Amino acid sequence: MTDQAPWSQARLLEFEPESEGEDTRPWGLVTDSATTLWSGEEHDVALERSTAHRGAFTLRTDGPLLHGLPGLEAYEETVHTRTPELRANRTPRRAPSAAPSGAPYRPKGVPLGTTPKTTRSLGPTRRGITSRGGKTLLSETHSTIIDGESRALVYPSSYPYTAVCKLYSSYQPAAGASWVGAGEATGYLIGRSTMMTSGHVGPPTNGAAWAIKVIPACWNGQSVFGAGVVSYVRGYHSWNSDSGSDIKVCQLWDPLGDRVGYFGYRGYNSAWEDGEYWTMAGFPYDISLTSMSYESAIAVRDDDDGDDINVNGTTYDTTQVESDADEASGVSGAPLWGMWDDGPYAIGVHHGVEHDGTVFGTETLSCASGGAGFTQAAAWGRSSWG
Template structure:
């Protein structure tokens, strides 16, 4: 895998003459998806298998803020668009590392979008990442591809509104599966006014071997991360392995990603003074990272990496 390509939060849009890009005043932006099978996009409804955690009823009553951890759907056969654009992203930091996985999504013929904290920042030449779209039941129906390079703001731990990277694949798997579009809005109301879905490969359901789905997600709040990032806050649903998974929905008939699963944080972390002096705050919320930076990173990849050597 190639060198780290760390994006400076402010310099990514620098025009080179010291003037800030005037397109920053735009109200929204997007990148297009692609379905290789159908000329006219229709909303697909794959077979879903309801899943419940052990003792889900009791746990949901004890933790009503966390019901998304206990009740989800399994996508039985994620081989139809756009479900096949979502996949499991394997990684290893070094030869002595046991490795792990996150979730990623195709956003170009050879481009994926995932969380920045999933990338093995700063590790040596033996690190690698490998993406398998439509992964299900431990099977790789479209094969897989290693990652050659990634671009984004470095994040190794924190839950933030800019926790995403775009990565170039060695093989154009999107030619087989298609890919999803992305979108951002300047105002928060455009995110708040509709339900969302999130997809991922969490460890607590089928050991991460199945694509899981949570539908009808309602945002609790949209926090601005500077001018270019957004924290899309929801009730708790994500567990390890879901990181990097898309928050998405059909927008104007097209499956479109608006955020990337970053993780969970305490409500008090956003209060003045943070959680200092607070003995226990059991209220958490999950964050998916979205905003202009996400879509602009994808646009960069489409402009510079949308080819294979």
């Protein structure tokens, strides 16, 4: 792949995908995770006929029965100069100048959504006034609207929106304790079983158990393809020392990317500055927690140096990719992507906002974590887990 610019907004609007015949989207798919219950290794489980109804069955166990699958492995690196414990016997070496890129994947029969189905609202909304006097949707937490509201709800039945995921985090503080919700966020598939999100996303992992539920193509709280299209995070490797290195790469229990596709990834080129090439999709609180929204025609306005991170024994630089995207709590972990001839490539994972001082005052911009650290983390995850 060359450093040619991604498709312009005019080309995206003019492009008409060819029909591929059979629709292969995973309507009605039921993953292994969707039908899995767990009670802990120390508890016996027996299947018995229910006394309540002849056609029903009961699982008998002396422990709690929980839906889904727990996380098994978590590594979080918060100091960029530290060597990961799993690689402690290796000497870190400085990264080469070239960053890798990974190709996107769209299953044949999953339509390409260069012009997706959109709507402005699902119902009544509360609105407030921005500092510039314009209207904005009110958020329970933070919300950053740049030059007016530019987002819309998008029905995620076409690629690459099928590869954007809703995340629910939870944890069990102690064995036998009630599970505690630990936040909601966004993620996106970058491989068959590999997902990217922000490093700050996820529950505490120092209790009895933790879990991150993953729903691709989420609309109204479940996948558009059915309630059975769901997975959980098996393990992850995470960095988070500044807004350029806020990265978490996750292994899923189920290879969702085989059926819904996944993004490519590549580094940002400063020659693309101010071009309205980019799109971001996710689940911001001030639009909808449960139904996907998106913004197109986003321009990157600046790119600053971020902290170095250590990936598989090698140190790589990261980049704070700063844009004019509207954002809010819940969209952390979303992809910032552009379209090329062979499909969509993410150039970063959404982190939050940056406040930069300029001669005209303080400038507020959305920020994604990108650069060589981002692409190397993505490449490591895809090569490790598929």
